[in-house]
Amino acid sequence: MRVVVDLNRCQAYAQCCYAAPDRFVLRGDEILVYDPAPPASDRAAVDRAVQACPVRAIRVEHDRAPAERAA
Amino acid sequence: MRDGTIVIAGASLAGLRGAEALRAHGFAGRLILVGDEPHLPYDRPPLSKHVLTGEIAPGATTLPGVGTVEAEWRLGAKARGLDRAGRALLLANGERLAFDRLLIATGARARPWPKPEEARLSGIHTLRSRDDAASLAAGLAARPKRVLILGAGFIGCEVASSIRALGLPVTVVDPAPAPLAQALGRVIGGFIAGRMEAAGVDLRLGVQVTHLEGDGQGECVMRRARLDDGGTIEADCVVVALGAVRNTDWLAGSGLRADEGGLSCDSACRALDEAGRPVPDIFAAGDVARVPYPLYGGRPVALEHWGNAVAQAAHAARAMLDGPEAAGAYAELPAFWSSQFGLNIKSLGLTEGADAVAIVQGSPRTGRFLAVYGRAGRTIAAVSVDAGRWLPAYEGPIRDGAPFPPITGGADQPDPDPVSPGLPAPATARGDQS
Numbered sequence: 463m464r465v466v467v468d469l470n471r472c473q474a475y476a477q478c479c480y481a482a483p484d485r486f487v488l489r490g491d492e493i494l495v496y497d498p499a500p501p502a503s504d505r506a507a508v509d510r511a512v513q514a515c516p517v518r519a520i521r522v523e524h525d526r527a528p529a530e531r532a533a
Numbered sequence: 534m535r536d537g538t539i540v541i542a543g544a545s546l547a548g549l550r551g552a553e554a555l556r557a558h559g560f561a562g563r564l565i566l567v568g569d570e571p572h573l574p575y576d577r578p579p580l581s582k583h584v585l586t587g588e589i590a591p592g593a594t595t596l597p598g599v600g601t602v603e604a605e606w607r608l609g610a611k612a613r614g615l616d617r618a619g620r621a622l623l624l625a626n627g628e629r630l631a632f633d634r635l636l637i638a639t640g641a642r643a644r645p646w647p648k649p650e651e652a653r654l655s656g657i658h659t660l661r662s663r664d665d666a667a668s669l670a671a672g673l674a675a676r677p678k679r680v681l682i683l684g685a686g687f688i689g690c691e692v693a694s695s696i697r698a699l700g701l702p703v704t705v706v707d708p709a710p711a712p713l714a715q716a717l718g719r720v721i722g723g724f725i726a727g728r729m730e731a732a733g734v735d736l737r738l739g740v741q742v743t744h745l746e747g748d749g750q751g752e753c754v755m756r757r758a759r760l761d762d763g764g765t766i767e768a769d770c771v772v773v774a775l776g777a778v779r780n781t782d783w784l785a786g787s788g789l790r791a792d793e794g795g796l797s798c799d800s801a802c803r804a805l806d807e808a809g810r811p812v813p814d815i816f817a818a819g820d821v822a823r824v825p826y827p828l829y830g831g832r833p834v835a836l837e838h839w840g841n842a843v844a845q846a847a848h849a850a851r852a853m854l855d856g857p858e859a860a861g862a863y864a865e866l867p868a869f870w871s872s873q874f875g876l877n878i879k880s881l882g883l884t885e886g887a888d889a890v891a892i893v894q895g896s897p898r899t900g901r902f903l904a905v906y907g908r909a910g911r912t913i914a915a916v917s918v919d920a921g922r923w924l925p926a927y928e929g930p931i932r933d934g935a936p937f938p939p940i941t942g943g944a945d946q947p948d949p950d951p952v953s954p955g956l957p958a959p960a961t962a963r964g965d966q967s
Contacts (some may be wrong), residue, residue: 464597466576470840470868470879473922491901491919492877495583498576499593523597 463500464523465508471519478511478520486511534854536562540622540630541604542612543638543780544568546576547819547842551636552602554850564604565630567622569611569639572663573599578839580666581688582872585695587674591667612639615787620814634853637784637796637804637817638846641777641837646683651745656755657771660688672770673699680704681758681768683742685712687871689774690725694873697732704735704766706742706758711955716880717916719955720890721904724897724918728874740764745771777837779821789815795823795835801857802849816853818845824863828932829883838869866928870921879921882906882914882931890954891938894923903927906954907937 465485467478474492478485485497485504500508505524512520539555541548544566552564568574576594583589611625621629643659646652656677658669673680673696680696682689685707696703709715711722712729729736741761747753758766781791789812790797790805796817798804802824803811819842823835844865852860870879887906895902895918903923906914911934915927930939938949 464595464599466597468840468843469578469870474877489872490875490877492921493872493875495588497593498579498589499595521597523600525600 463502463505463508463525465496465498465500466521467494467496468519468521469494471517472515473517475516477514477516481510481514482507534634535559537633538563538565538631539634539636539853540632541566541636541638542622543636543640543819543821544570544606544608545574545638545640545819545842546596546839547638547640547846548636549574549596549598549602550843551638551818551846551850552604553598554847555854556603558850558854560850560854562633564602565607565632566604567607567610567612567624567630569609570662570664571609573606573608575663577661580663581660581691582695584666585670585673585692586698587670591663591670594663612783614783614785615789615815617787617789617812617815633814635815636846636849636853637815637821638819638842639780639783639821641779641820643773644775644778646745646771646773646775648745652773654745654747654753654755654771656769657745657773659773660692661777669772673701677701677768677770679766679768680770680772681706681742681766682772682774683707684774684776685709685736685738686715686774686776687713689772690729691871691873692772692774693729693734694732697734697874702733702735704737704768705729706737706740706760706766708739708741709957710738712736712738714955715957716884717878717954718884718887718890718906720952721916721918722955725874725876725878728876732874737766742766777820779835781821795833796821797823797833798825799857800825800827800831800862801852801860802845802863803852803857811857816849818842818849822849826867827862827864828866834867834883836867838867840868841865866932876900876918877921878916878918879924880914880916881924881928884914884916884954884956887913887954887956889937889951891949891951893938893949895920905930905937905939905949907951910937911935912937912939 613625614623621631643661679702682705711719713722742758744759748756778793779795784791799811804815823833825831848863884906889907901919903917912930917924
């Protein structure tokens with residue numbers, strides 16, 4: 463999985479930190495630290511974080527399942 | 534144009550987002566991304582921060598989109614030249630890539646220490662690429678006795694913050710009177726200086742390093758730096774953070790208007806030839822592109838901002854497919870952020886040329902504030918420190934050139950008291966942003 467947050471847009475609402483606390487952490491008042499390469503097992507939590515972000519700053523790309531990959 | 538071949542020279546953020554925008558706007562032809570690094574496009578901001586502290590692995594920052602964009606990748610392939618008449622990109626390996634349209638997104642590289650024989654000493658680093666970050670992180674893991682950082686710009690300050698987080702001694706040297714003086718001025722830079730010193734950074738302002746010296750034995754390991762005031766600093770690890778040089782040398786002889794400050798473009802991101810005429814089939818975006826900004830009287834500006842790479846690549850893609858008129862003039866408001874010493878700094882607009890700055894919300898005493906920059910009575914930029922939610926309110930005033938200071942008489946804010954921002958004189962302020 464690949465994650466990037468547009469930190470120009472991020473306003474430190476911390477909703478991602480509640481949705482996926484193992485992958486998004488707020489340091490100090492508004493420094494967001496996130497895991498850019500979470501394991502596939504965190505997919506549901508990371509998707510919740512994407513949905514929860516009030517400013518739509520999180521983008522995620524999931525690795526395709528092996529069956530979906532072009533041969 | 535919706536078919537044919539588009540080549541993108543440069544496979545970093547602007548190249549990837551440009552490719553995605555071309556597909557999103559309906560380009561159905563062949564799309565080739567050429568990158569000189571062996572890596573798929575990755576995100577750079579973490580490299581000076583959590584990659585150095587070891588919290589993020591250097592290889593973990595590959596960008597979303599690399600797996601879904603429908604494109605051919607030529608990685609580890611360096612652009613060597615341009616055959617404009619023959620419409621082909623020439624690669625260092627001798628290959629010719631024919632194109633109908635070309636998007637140049639070759640970015641910038643770290644400016645090296647100007648004395649090559651000294652720059653070869655072991656223990657001297659620059660920080661731009663993922664490999665640079667991996668190399669510096671390995672150097673820090675060896676617990677150097679002291680790290681010396683040349684330059685107190687954003688990269689220098691962020692690296693200093695990461696190194697203090699690792700508990701290592703660090704000295705930062707800059708000829709300016711404050712860190713971040715070029716971008717933020719001496720007033721706000723002075724506040725950051727206080728935080729740096731409180732974090733244990735040995736900050737040496739108003740002096741320059743003149744020589745880097747090795748131990749004179751075998752591998753020639755970095756040993757000490759000599760300063761122009763006669764002083765010396767003993768350090769076995771050096772980070773050269775002296776800004777960036779645009780990657781345009783490969784365009785020498787192409788007839789395009791390019792130098793180490795960027796490739797000049799029109800407002801639709803079309804490259805200009807040496808006579809200043811737009812070339813119809815060649816576009817540029819990201820750090821390498823010098824594009825006129827309506828907000829700054831049409832002055833060409835090359836920015837190293839993340840958001841600029843994304844927005845400009847989308848703009849160039851639109852102009853490539855639908856024509857310059859459909860795309861209109863590029864008018865994204867410059868915006869960037871930095872985190873260091875526990876603070877989040879965000880900026881809108883460009884401070885360059887500001888003659889006044891005023892704290893309009895919060896206070897440096899509490900560590901959370903918003904500063905607005907003015908020029909000739911007009912609002913031109915705003916910078917927040919741990920106060921990012923106040924920043925969007927200033928986008929309109931900056932775009933409109935609203936009177937400076939912009940808001941007065943609010944019950945919940947201090948009376949703005951504009952002072953000189955302490956920015957460098959215009960001749961030197963142009964630097965990397967012009």
